Amino acid sequence: MIQARTYTPEQVAEILQLSKNTVYQLINRGEIIAKKIGKVYRIPQSSISFVFTGLDEDIYRMEQEDLKNIKKYRKALEQTRKEMK
Amino acid sequence: MTPINIFLDSDVVISSVLSKNGSAHFILASSMFECFVSNYSTKELRKVAERTDLDFKSIKAILDKNTKTSVLRGSLKSFKKEYGQFVRDEDDAHIVAGAHKSKSKFLLTYNAKHYDIDKIKAELGITVIKPGNFLQYQRSLKKFS
Numbered sequence: 133m134i135q136a137r138t139y140t141p142e143q144v145a146e147i148l149q150l151s152k153n154t155v156y157q158l159i160n161r162g163e164i165i166a167k168k169i170g171k172v173y174r175i176p177q178s179s180i181s182f183v184f185t186g187l188d189e190d191i192y193r194m195e196q197e198d199l200k201n202i203k204k205y206r207k208a209l210e211q212t213r214k215e216m217k
Numbered sequence: 218m219t220p221i222n223i224f225l226d227s228d229v230v231i232s233s234v235l236s237k238n239g240s241a242h243f244i245l246a247s248s249m250f251e252c253f254v255s256n257y258s259t260k261e262l263r264k265v266a267e268r269t270d271l272d273f274k275s276i277k278a279i280l281d282k283n284t285k286t287s288v289l290r291g292s293l294k295s296f297k298k299e300y301g302q303f304v305r306d307e308d309d310a311h312i313v314a315g316a317h318k319s320k321s322k323f324l325l326t327y328n329a330k331h332y333d334i335d336k337i338k339a340e341l342g343i344t345v346i347k348p349g350n351f352l353q354y355q356r357s358l359k360k361f362s
Contacts, residue, residue, distance in 0.1 A: 187353050191240065195349030198232040198239035202327055205231050205269055212264045213308035216257075216293060 138174040141166070147183055220251040221355075224316035225284065226326035227258050229348055231265065233283075234275050240348035244325065245283040249355070252284045255315030257293065259286065287319035303337050305330070316343050325351055 139147070141155045144164065148155070158164040159173060164180070166173040181189040223244070232241035245252055259280060266273035280286075289296065293311055300310040300317070309331050316324040324345045326332065334345045346354070 182353070187349050188356065191349050191352050191356070194238060194240040194243060194352070195347070197236050198229075198241050198327065198348065201235040201239070202228050202232050205235075205265060205271065206228065206328070208265050208269045209227055209231070209261070210308075212261050212268065213306075216261060216264070216308070 137177045222321040223323040224321040228327045253319035257311045
């Protein structure tokens with residue numbers, strides 16, 4: 133089942149501490165990616181991911197990719213540094 | 218546009234080898250940044266490869282293609298003495314030494330907690346930062362979209 137969260141422009145305005153009009157302007161300029169369904173907009177969480185992670189969605193994904201991989205080698209690096217003369 | 222000098226901790230170099238979809242690889246492959254490692258970085262990366270399944274040839278290829286080497290003259294002991302004050306563990310001192318000698322403005326690492334970030338910024342003028350945060354910062358300056 134799909135669990136992805138979406139927000140209304142009003143909710144995003146509150147989260148970002150912007151006016152509702154500014155959010156609509158940002159949507160029109162493409163700075164906030166939103167989907168128009170009928171007459172209303174819905175904004176996926178990924179569009180405002182920096183609120184939750186401090187990073188834009190694409191950068192967050194790249195960061196997670198690195199973090200997932202590096203764990204395994206961290207210990208080896210620490211051990212190597214300890215032994216280096 | 219003059220590229221920004223950044224020094225890479227070895228975990229960032231390893232990350233760039235492990236995935237082409239990560240922040241580390243993006244930064245290394247970008248012409249906007251002048252990436253540095255030190256001769257000690259290369260030495261430790263070779264040793265890490267020897268004790269893991271990493272292929273040093275791949276690491277070397279990335280280093281040769283995308284980084285410059287800041288040659289640290291002196292012993293690790295001397296770097297610990299001079300730069301030990303900037304790190305939680307003296308074994309990491311040569312990374313700060315490399316960043317300083319290469320005149321880098323940023324030190325990219327996935328282990329920022331190992332460094333005394335405030336002291337490094339205040340006394341050496343180097344920002345210690347994770348690759349993703351570095352990219353976010355550059356995007357905020359509109360260095361890339």
